[in-house]
Amino acid sequence: MGIVNATKTPARSAPLSEGSVLGWLRINLFSSVANTILTVVALYIIFLLVRGIWVWGIQEAVWSAESRRECFKISKEGACWAGVINWLDSIFYGRYPREEIWRINVGGLLLVLWMAPLWIPRVKGKVIIGLTTVFLYPFLAGYFFSGGEKGIFMQVMVSAAIVCLVAITIHAALGFFANSSLLQFLLRITGADKSSEKNQRNVLLGLLAAAFIGVFVWQMSWQFESVTWTKWGGLFLTFVISGIGIAFALPGGIILALGRRSKLPVIKVLSTTFIELFRSVPLITVLFMATTMFPLFMPDGFAINKLVQVIIAVCLFNACYMAEVVRAGLQAIPKGQEEGAYTIGLGYWGTMGLIIMPQALKVMIPNIVGSFIGILKDTTLVSIIGLFDILGMLRAISEDVFWRGLHHEPLLFGAALFFILCFAMSKYSRHLEAKLSTDHKD
Amino acid sequence: MTASQKQDAQGKQAKLASAASAEVMIQLTKVNKWYSDFHVLKDIDLTVHKGERIVVCGPSGSGKSTLIRCINHLEEHQEGTIVVDGITLDKNLKNIDHIRTEVGMVFQSFNLFPHLTILENLTLGPIWTRKTPKAEAQATAMKYLERVKIPEQADKFPGQLSGGQQQRVAIARSLCMNPKIMLFDEPTSALDPEMIKEVLDVMVELADTGMTMIVVTHEMGFAKTIADRVIFMDEGDIVEENEPNEFFNNPQHKRTQLFLSQIL
Ligand SMILES: Nc1ncnc2c1ncn2[C@@H]1O[C@H](COP(=O)(O)OP(=O)(O)O)[C@@H](O)[C@H]1O
Ligand SMILES: [Mg+2]
Numbered sequence: 001m002g003i004v005n006a007t008k009t010p011a012r013s014a015p016l017s018e019g020s021v022l023g024w025l026r027i028n029l030f031s032s033v034a035n036t037i038l039t040v041v042a043l044y045i046i047f048l049l050v051r052g053i054w055v056w057g058i059q060e061a062v063w064s065a066e067s068r069r070e071c072f073k074i075s076k077e078g079a080c081w082a083g084v085i086n087w088l089d090s091i092f093y094g095r096y097p098r099e100e101i102w103r104i105n106v107g108g109l110l111l112v113l114w115m116a117p118l119w120i121p122r123v124k125g126k127v128i129i130g131l132t133t134v135f136l137y138p139f140l141a142g143y144f145f146s147g148g149e150k151g152i153f154m155q156v157m158v159s160a161a162i163v164c165l166v167a168i169t170i171h172a173a174l175g176f177f178a179n180s181s182l183l184q185f186l187l188r189i190t191g192a193d194k195s196s197e198k199n200q201r202n203v204l205l206g207l208l209a210a211a212f213i214g215v216f217v218w219q220m221s222w223q224f225e226s227v228t229w230t231k232w233g234g235l236f237l238t239f240v241i242s243g244i245g246i247a248f249a250l251p252g253g254i255i256l257a258l259g260r261r262s263k264l265p266v267i268k269v270l271s272t273t274f275i276e277l278f279r280s281v282p283l284i285t286v287l288f289m290a291t292t293m294f295p296l297f298m299p300d301g302f303a304i305n306k307l308v309q310v311i312i313a314v315c316l317f318n319a320c321y322m323a324e325v326v327r328a329g330l331q332a333i334p335k336g337q338e339e340g341a342y343t344i345g346l347g348y349w350g351t352m353g354l355i356i357m358p359q360a361l362k363v364m365i366p367n368i369v370g371s372f373i374g375i376l377k378d379t380t381l382v383s384i385i386g387l388f389d390i391l392g393m394l395r396a397i398s399e400d401v402f403w404r405g406l407h408h409e410p411l412l413f414g415a416a417l418f419f420i421l422c423f424a425m426s427k428y429s430r431h432l433e434a435k436l437s438t439d440h441k442d
Numbered sequence: 443m444t445a446s447q448k449q450d451a452q453g454k455q456a457k458l459a460s461a462a463s464a465e466v467m468i469q470l471t472k473v474n475k476w477y478s479d480f481h482v483l484k485d486i487d488l489t490v491h492k493g494e495r496i497v498v499c500g501p502s503g504s505g506k507s508t509l510i511r512c513i514n515h516l517e518e519h520q521e522g523t524i525v526v527d528g529i530t531l532d533k534n535l536k537n538i539d540h541i542r543t544e545v546g547m548v549f550q551s552f553n554l555f556p557h558l559t560i561l562e563n564l565t566l567g568p569i570w571t572r573k574t575p576k577a578e579a580q581a582t583a584m585k586y587l588e589r590v591k592i593p594e595q596a597d598k599f600p601g602q603l604s605g606g607q608q609q610r611v612a613i614a615r616s617l618c619m620n621p622k623i624m625l626f627d628e629p630t631s632a633l634d635p636e637m638i639k640e641v642l643d644v645m646v647e648l649a650d651t652g653m654t655m656i657v658v659t660h661e662m663g664f665a666k667t668i669a670d671r672v673i674f675m676d677e678g679d680i681v682e683e684n685e686p687n688e689f690f691n692n693p694q695h696k697r698t699q700l701f702l703s704q705i706l
Contacts, residue, residue, distance in 0.1 A: 337553060345539060345567055350570055
């Protein structure tokens with residue numbers, strides 16, 4: 001005998017539960033009289049705080065004025081954002097000549113262009129694109145930012161970087177629109193795709209050389225006005241130092257971590273000493289050492305500027321921290337992975353590069369991004385040794401004749417800026433983590 | 443004894459006889475190994491001919507894994523010589539890399555690469571160490587996946603497969619390197635009972651192709667079917683070595699008898 005359900009069961013709304021907002025409110029905030037009172041008092045305190053901030057920061061705030069005195073004249077109770085706004089260019093670019101600022105912006109855009117293909121799903125060869133970002137882009141950016149006479153080495157590197165950027169952009173466009181790659185495309189239009197492998201390589205090398213020579217000749221004709229590093233400052237300088245620090249930290253950290261695990265005693269001892277040395281000293285000490293001691297060890301007549309010293313110090317320091325992050329990641333990979341790789345004949349580098357590192361890096365993403373955020377924030381320490389990075393600039397406002405004593409507003413602005421940057425980075429790392437772990441659920 | 447079993451036994455006898463004259467694939471002479479102060483392998487002598495199938499058994503901790511891991515130099519021995527396929531294992535890294543491409547190994551814990559698909563797991567070795575073109579490597583990989591009966595899993599990741607399937611993939615991964623010797627270290631010990639058979643079946647088929655094999659296992663039925671010789675190890679010694687019928691029906695040494703009474 002069958003069972004027939006003739007009446008359609010009407011849908012009901014879900015019961016109150018922790019899952020819904022109302023349910024959550026009732027369970028956590030208003031479960032008893034005492035709890036309700038606490039909630040109300042807390043809400044009132046929050047209200048007072050928010051209103052205070054609102055009144056000071058927005059309602060009564062002054063947005064345009066020529067000096068702090070004028071701010072006071074307009075409103076005594078409000079923030080003087082006018083000072084921050086007047087200084088905005090300096091906060092972002094330091095004392096960089098105003099008519100040359102476009103070079104910084106273009107340099108930044110080139111970086112976006114360079115790295116954008118990394119986020120386009122169908123583009124192949126992302127590792128190579130990533131590596132060129134670290135090893136070629138800095139030359140191009142360096143020339144854009146500092147300008148002046150190009151030495152022959154700089155000319156070669158700048159040309160190589162331009163060729164590379166153009167190639168990456170075309171490659172990415174081909175990958176995105178035609179699901180193809182630059183190599184396939186070049187081989188097809190030159191008609192070499194049917195010939196032997198050696199022939200293909202010759203054709204490609206020829207094209208590469210031709211492109212390089214063309215760009216080289218072209219770039220000889222342009223020259224930017226020189227802007228010495230002492231004029232660099234603000235958020236721009238912070239990005240330069242922390243950007244190089246971030247770009248160097250991971251490869252440097254990987255090398256040091258592998259060195260520390262090496263079976264060769266010399267390499268092991270050297271890496272370990274290096275890592276422990278840098279990790280046991282605060283960054284600010286390293287920075288002071290770099291700027292005061294470094295010149296003592298340099299041969300006569302070989303002066304490197306303070307910025308380079310600082311960048312080297314930041315790079316080494318962060319590579320050492322990253323080395324420990326990487327080591328922890330490597331330890332999370334079972335020993336059997338290494339053995340499995342050895343038994344199919346992969347040597348040490350093959351095993352590390354194809355099997356261990358890809359897995360370890362995935363495990364390490366939260367820690368790596370955490371370190372990156374740390375680098376960005378720690379870079380502000382350079383303001384103590386006299387570089388005008390963003391923090392230095394924000395403090396300089398209060399020493400300006402017109403804005404003397406204006407401390408709170410610039411520092412709040414800086415805090416908000418850092419919060420946005422760091423929050424975005426950590427959100428992105430979450431996203432990356434989630435994406436990589438669902439890609440192959442294991 | 444049925445006719446077919448008789449034939450089998452005769453076949454084995456013939457093989458034993460021919461093995462003596464066949465090419466030597468692995469030769470261990472007076473091999474000793476210590477883990478710091480602990481003597482794991484004691485004066486091990488072992489000769490394996492081309493096409494021979496050896497089963498190694500013995501209590502846990504007797505040094506079986508260590509023995510076969512010395513053969514592809516996952517562990518380093520301190521005394522004695524190991525010659526594999528005519529090459530002496532020493533500090534020369536080139537030799538070691540070469541031997542590892544000739545000796546496949548299957549582990550108790552599979553050791554597949556979880557971040558790569560099954561197909562990529564199989565083609566990685568040929569592409570990177572043998573420089574095989576990708577298309578060719580993929581064709582070979584599919585051939586072996588068919589041989590271990592899971593071609594439909596090619597695009598999945600190891601974590602999505604059952605233990606038995608993973609172990610069969612691991613066998614196929616080794617075979618893709620076209621090895622001369624296959625080592626198995628308790629390949630079925632980590633598997634649920636219903637999966638053991640599917641892996642053993644694949645190994646029996648492999649044995650039928652004439653592959654030189656050393657298998658550490660406690661699957662005695664399997665040992666009886668394929669082994670030319672069974673080796674019993676205890677506390678770092680090879681205690682007894684015999685062809686399977688004799689070994690199981692007529693063990694000579696007290697320790698062997700004790701061991702067999704415990705596992706059978
Ligand atoms: N890496 C190692 N370090 C120290 N001792 C080990 C190591 N590997 C194995 N041993 C010891 O060596 C002995 C033999 O191990 P193994 O060869 O794995 O035995 P089996 O495979 O027969 O169970 C065991 O007592 C084990 O504890
Ligand atoms: Mg074992």
